[in-house]
Amino acid sequence: MSTDTSRTAYARTVRTESGGPGLLLAHGGGGSVESNFGAILDDLAAAHSVVGVDYPGTGGTPRAEGPLDLDELADQLVAAADAEGLDRFAVLGYSLGGNVAVRVAARYPERVTALVLTATFARAGNRLGLAADLWVALAERGERDLLARLLVPLTLSEQVLEGLTPEELESVVTATAASFPPGVGDHAALVPGADLRAELARIDVPALVIATTEDRLVPLDRQLEIAQRLPGAEVAELPTGHLPFLERPAEWAKLVTDFLAR
Known part of the structure; x- marks a missing residue:
């Protein structure tokens, strides 16, 4: 390839x-x-x-x-x-x-x-729309850690999420926060009106x-x-x-x- x-x-x-x-x-x-x-x-x-x-x-x-x-x-x-x-x-x-x-x-x-x-x-x-509203607001404020704490439990399955130790969970939150691109809020702003x-x-x-x-x-x-x-x-x-x-x-x-x- x-x-x-x-x-x-x-x-x-x-x-x-x-x-x-x-x-x-x-x-x-x-x-x-x-x-x-x-x-x-x-x-x-x-x-x-x-x-x-x-x-x-x-x-x-x-x-x-x-x-x-x-x-x-x-x-x-x-x-x-x-x-x-x-x-x-x-x-x-x-x-x-x-x-x-x-x-x-x-x-x-x-x-x-x-x-x-x-x-x-x-x-x-309503559920996804409200989540997207909060996603956009946190992104605009630069609250990357809080945005990660919102999205991690929403995006991981129950089995995977509850299988993490407290240390692993914090590592996932930190890595997620670091992974957000500059346009993360711009993308989410498309969701509520779709x-x-x-x-x-x-x-x-x-x-x-x-x-x-x-x-x-x-x-x-x-x-x-x-x-x-x-x-x-x-x-x-x-x-x-x-x-x-x-x-x-x-x-x-x-x-x-x-x-x-x-």
Whole structure:
């Protein structure tokens, strides 16, 4: 596998070449292509030409001067595919990236061959909306430790969280706080207003919804709502919290690659 980086507008593009069909990666809020997909990138790249873009304020992409926009994130991802010569592609979206993936499919229906949506939502609802509001406020105040203490128990499964010793838990909180990129609050600000229910009903491509069943950040019913509104979508369950790349990366990769192979 080979990787290189280039810039399109403000976007950092990560490309792997296998000669296979195109696959675009849309990462989650506060993450990056590497942090969200690095654990499964080799599996994905074995049969696909993979293109991923870091949103403004994370990875190698400068922070945006104003609020982010889902349409613009979707367009930037497709622009990266254009720059790499990919005419058609599947899209794998994780968490907030699932919103970006759906918007790509809605805006470029003739180019998207399949959707895989993991730990994502059509609309935030009250629980996720309030959590995102607090996430944004803490990020704006620079309260990285408090933000980590909010997100760690929401993103780890009960089994993993309660299996940590007090020392290990503090280490996880410290590492999480240190990992937040400059744009972490900008990403979260997209969550409360997101509502993709109308777009989902118009999408007509093979789709797989991977539901993280132990997820406390994005409730299971919010994840399953996507499958209910996306015509013909398949559902697979993954017994993890919100971080499948941390808890069960091999199982996550197999669900994605097996579906795309079909």
